[in-house]
Amino acid sequence: MTQSSPYKSTGGLIRIVRAFGYSLQGLGAAWRHEAAFRQEVALSAILIPLGLWLGNSTTERLLLAGMLVLVLVVELVNSAIEALADAVSADHHPLLGRAKDLGSAAVLLTLLLTGAVWMSILVPRWWPA
Structure with a gap:
């Protein structure tokens, strides 16, 4: 018989409420301590509404806005x-440095993918092939 961890929750509505609170704490911590997160939120606050306006279909709107949320x-x-x-x-x-570099690379690739998605949707409208 295995013992459950005292750090694991038991479930139910209380768990969902607590998880939501922890998520808000995490967003607050990111806002307070992470300049890159604040910059990306500011950019997203401009680009998400723009993407929702520029998208011609629900799919385009989801891609344009969703890519920014993914960042x-x-x-x-x-x-x-x-x-x-x-x-x-x-x-x-060295391993901690590698972990930080890998995380940074993930952000870079996501930013590049976001730019590619935005360009693939918007560029053909202004410069048709």
Whole structure:
């Protein structure tokens, strides 16, 4: 028989309410401590409404806005990796440095994909082939 972890919740409505609260705490921490997250939120606050307006179909609107939300999600994961790495050791460690670099690379690839999606949808409208 295995014992369950005392750190795991039991479920139910209380778990959902607590999880929502933890999520809000995480967003608040990202806003307070992560300049890149604040910059991406500011850009998204401009581009998401623009994408919803420029999209010709529901699919285009979801792609244009959704890609920006994906950037924020990946930035949150990257920030979590960086915070954990910093908590583990303030000293330089090659594996911690690699973890931070990999998180940063994930953000870069997501930004490039976002740019490609926006260009693939919008460029043909102004410069038809």
